[in-house]
Amino acid sequence: QVHLVESGGGLVQAGxxxxxxxxxxxxxxxSFDMGWFRRAPGKEREFVAAISWSGGxxxxxxxxxxxxxxxxxxxxxxxxxxxxxSLKPEDTALYYCAADRGMVLTTIPQTYHYWGQGTQVTVxx
Numbered sequence: 001q002v003h004l005v006e007s008g009g010g011l012v013q014a015g016x017x018x019x020x021x022x023x024x025x026x027x028x029x030x031s032f033d034m035g036w037f038r039r040a041p042g043k044e045r046e047f048v049a050a051i052s053w054s055g056g057x058x059x060x061x062x063x064x065x066x067x068x069x070x071x072x073x074x075x076x077x078x079x080x081x082x083x084x085x086s087l088k089p090e091d092t093a094l095y096y097c098a099a100d101r102g103m104v105l106t107t108i109p110q111t112y113h114y115w116g117q118g119t120q121v122t123v124x125x
Contacts, residue, residue, distance in 0.1 A: 002026040002114045004097050009119030012087055016123070020082040022097030022116055029078040030054055033100040036071060036082045037109055038093035038121075047107040048095070049082060058105050065091075087123045094118040 008020040020036070035050040049071035052058035056073045070083040080097055098112035106112075 002099070004099060004114055004116035006095065006097050006116045006119035009095060009121045011122045011124065014087060014089055014123055014125050016087050017083070017085045018087065018121060020084065020095055020097075020119060020121075022080045022082075024078045024080070024099060027099060027101075027114070029099075030075040031101065033102065033105050034071075034073060034080040035098045035100065035107070035109075035112055036080075036095060037098060037112075038091075038095045039118075040090075040093040043093075045096075045109055047109065050105055050107060051080065052105045060105060060107055062107075084121070087121075089123045089125045092121060092123050094120050 003025045005023045033053050036048040037045050038048050039045040047062050050060045051071045051073050068086045073080045096118045097116045099114040100112040
């Protein structure tokens with residue numbers, strides 16, 4: 001059974017940083033593209049970042065986080081990370097990681113097969 005468990009969320013002031021982690025089990029982690037998504041109160045789920053399978057040579061970012069967030073993976077630890085710097089109040093959301101065994105890295109949440117429960121990030125102004 002596949003499990004994705006996010007951690008690292010919390011309350012931070014604007015301009016601060018957080019690093020989210022997502023530990024995966026029950027799957028061949030290196031064979032999966034991994035993504036981060038978020039859902040803010042009253043809004044739709046949106047794409048944040050994605051990293052390709054194996055060495056993670058390809059990454060995608062939403063325009064709203066480009067230059068501030070960095071996605072990375074450690075296949076030896078079955079973990080994907082999201083380093084978030086220069087946080088803004090509009091980054092406040094529940095952050096989810098997801099795994100996709102597809103052949104092409106995508107930003108579309110419907111293509112991701114497995115999801116974690118989420119970790120809350122709150123940025124105060």
